[in-house]
Amino acid sequence: MQDKLYDHDFNLWVEEMASALRNRDMKAMDWNNLLEEIEDMGKSEKRSLESYLERLIEHILKLKYWEAEKERNYKHWQVEVVNFRNRIFRLLDRSPSLKNYMQNIYPKIFNDAVSAQQIEFTIPQDNFIELKQILKKDYFG
Numbered sequence: 001m002q003d004k005l006y007d008h009d010f011n012l013w014v015e016e017m018a019s020a021l022r023n024r025d026m027k028a029m030d031w032n033n034l035l036e037e038i039e040d041m042g043k044s045e046k047r048s049l050e051s052y053l054e055r056l057i058e059h060i061l062k063l064k065y066w067e068a069e070k071e072r073n074y075k076h077w078q079v080e081v082v083n084f085r086n087r088i089f090r091l092l093d094r095s096p097s098l099k100n101y102m103q104n105i106y107p108k109i110f111n112d113a114v115s116a117q118q119i120e121f122t123i124p125q126d127n128f129i130e131l132k133q134i135l136k137k138d139y140f141g
Contacts (some may be wrong), residue, residue, distance in 0.1 A: 006033045045095055049088065049102055049110060056084035056114040060134060064141030066121040077139055084137065104129045 006013045013030070020028035059080045064071070093099055114123055133139055 006030060045091065045098060046101060049091055049098055050105060051107065052084050052087045052091065053112050054107050055103065056081060056088065056134060057110055057129075058117055059084065060129065060139070061113065061117045061123060061127075062121075064104045065123050068121065081138070083139055085137065103131060
């Protein structure tokens with residue numbers, strides 16, 4: 001019964017699961033789908049962090065290396081840097097355990113951002129910027 005509800009009216013399923021939890025009604029719980037949703041929530045937080053971090057790196061790289069567009073876009077890129085940092089900090093405030101995850105994935109995210117941005121402008125080989133530096137509020141490249 002719960003599987004059908006989960007597939008056909010997700011919002012109602014959530015309301016029923018919340019009610020069952022509040023009432024400690026273990027028999028009414030849809031454990032399989034509930035577990036899947038909880039796992040997905042964690043994955044979603046990680047995907048958000050990865051996306052914000054990649055966008056932050058891309059804009060730092062633009063500020064640091066994209067001379068042809070810098071004069072026209074400098075302020076916009078700075079605003080984006082501030083916005084992406086703020087989103088990362090809010091996410092880390094909500095889920096401090098993601099700090100370790102961020103440190104582990106940072107080199108790969110950084111390399112992915114460099115690869116993408118090299119299509120638009122030249123980035124030198126020795127371009128690595130430490131995570132600590134990227135996250136400094138006053139660092140813009």
